[in-house]
Amino acid sequence: MSQVLDTPPPPAATAPDAADPAALAARYGLTVSGARPSLAEYVRQLWQRRHFITAFSTAKLTAQYSQAKLGQVWQVATPLLNAAVYYFIFGVLMGTSKGVPDFVPFLVTGVFVWTFTQSSVMAGTRAISGSLGLVRALHFPRAALPVSYCLQQLQQLxxxxxxxxxxxxxxxxxxxxxxxxxxxxxxxxxxxxxxxxLIMARIGAHTPDIAQLMPFLLRTWMYLSGVMWSLDHLIGDKDLPHLVLVLLRANPAAVYIDLMRFALIDSFTASQLPPHVWACAAGWALLVGVGGFLYFWKAEETYGRG
Structure with missing residues (x-):
């Protein structure tokens, strides 16, 4: 009797998938929470949420000045006031308006187009880090946030x-x-x-301090983009290295500003545009647009973690 009681029971039969969590998950259709989908699936999910993207961007734009008495008037007043300040400092005090026909339209166009890029970059930098509650609470393609912020800035423009x-x-x-x-x-x-x-959103999600550095980088970029003065006049009488001239003329912010001035202002002629300007504008859009999307998608499963 003692020998019978002391004999351990035979081991229970082990289920085929018990020792392999991956096989068990596959058997019951379970997937990793927040796993990065394929690129095609990611684009499809993003397209399915296009109505959320547009509604979110419109709501953010409406709420931006909801506490101000003038309300949505500030959407136009803010860039106009910026242009007025730049006109007084650069056009009047520094004399950059000399030799530039239609300087006020020239300046206002540059300020508006530059503000579009500047605001998009700043909003993208905080798109993930500033929306952690939304990112952690709901499952959706995280690229929807930077895209919606850029759409908001387009509506502002x-x-x-x-x-x-x-x-x-x-x-x-x-x-x-x-x-x-x-x-x-x-x-x-x-x-x-x-x-x-999208690039800045991924960087800002893992390095929030980059948001403090961006205003200084953007201000430097603005001065190199011919917002307040004509780059053609600025570099025309200076003996600069050829590489520097190429970089200044290929500057994407300057390219889009010059194209907008060419479209709207009669006195801004094709001779003032950089060589192959349309190819350059399309190349920057394709390179940064597609490259930024892929760069952001690669880290999809890391957003909101930690």
Missing amino acids: LFSMCALLVILLCFGIPPAASWLLVIPVLFLQFAFNTGLA
Whole structure:
């Protein structure tokens, strides 16, 4: 009897998948939470949420000035006030308006187009780190956040463009067929801005301190982009290395600003555009737009972790 009681029971039969969690998960259709989907599936999921992206961007734009008494008027007033400050400092005090026909339309166009890029980059930098509650609570393609922020800035620019058209008419610049070029320019710039915002969103998600550094980098980029002055006049009488000239003329912010000026301002002629400007604008949009999307997608499963 003692021997019977002391004999251990035979081991239970082990289930075929018990020792292999991956096989067990596959058997019951379980997947890793937040796993990165394939690129094609990711694009499909993003397209399915296009209505969320547009609604989110519109809501953010509406709420941006909801506490101000003037409300949405600030959407136009803010870039106009920036242009007025730049005109006083650079146009009047520093004399950069000399030799630049239609300097006010020239300046306002540069400020509006640059603000679109600047705001998109800053919003993209904080897209993930500033929305951790949303990222951790809901499952959706994280690229929807940077894209929606860039769409918000595009809507902001369209409001500003209405004021710009009034300024053009007030300074005697009549409507022309070249104004239709604004559409492809905005499309290319939006693709470029979105790709750049996606790149900064991934960097900002893992290194939040980059948001503190970006204003200084963007200010330097602005001064190199001919927002307040003509790059053609600035570098025309200086003996700069050829590589520096090529980099200044291929600067994507300057390319989109110059194309917008060419489309809207009669006195800004094709001779003031960099060589192969349309190819350069399309190349930047394709390189940064597609490259930024792939760069962001590669880290999809890491957003909101930690």
